[in-house]
Amino acid sequence: GQQVMQIPQYQHVQEGEDFTTYCNSSTTLSNIQWYKQRPGGHPVFLIQLVKSGEVKKQKRLTFQFGEAKKNSSLHITATQTTDVGTYFCAGPGSGGYNKLIFGAGTRLAVHP
């Protein structure tokens, strides 16, 4: 079946260091979404990428969608303690109606 794989599972960084999480799909995706879940919180939508090779920035966050539309990455520059949480990528599943297949998530810990 369709799979969305995400690595690494965990990442510990010192405040100020950069962080990257990678997402790979077993199938070509029409789009990919990224969500952030703070500890004890719920997933919150960050961004959606649609075009092949697309790059979008949100302040210190840079999102990329691969040329083949099967992989994506999220890069955070100069992490802050407020970046702590789990970052999920999600791709559309079969069946329509915005069914999402989530990656396993990357849990980011930032040490001050």
Next chain:
Amino acid sequence: DTAVSQTPKYLVTQMGNDKSIKCEQNLGHDTMYWYKQDSKKFLKIMFSYNNKELIINETVPNRFSPKSPDKAHLNLHINSLELGDSAVYFCASSSPGWGNNEQFFGPGTRLTVL
């Protein structure tokens, strides 16, 4: 005003009991979802309703029965609870075809089965 709300926030119960979780969204969305997040944070869709009609039904034990009385509400009833049902259950909503297709999640219900 909370966009997607769930009750209760915490639910502790014994094995074998029946329990319900309620969800409401005031975003005017057509589609609502139930997700299960296990202890390893893996987020998996269980059900989805579009305008009160069941459209996604993943491989979930039939002890789980969703019900949508109207498009703003989606409830989840669980019969004969088992230890493995312990998880955080998230409700979400979206309107596919509107802009980003983003899903808005509720705060979650942490279910603990003893």
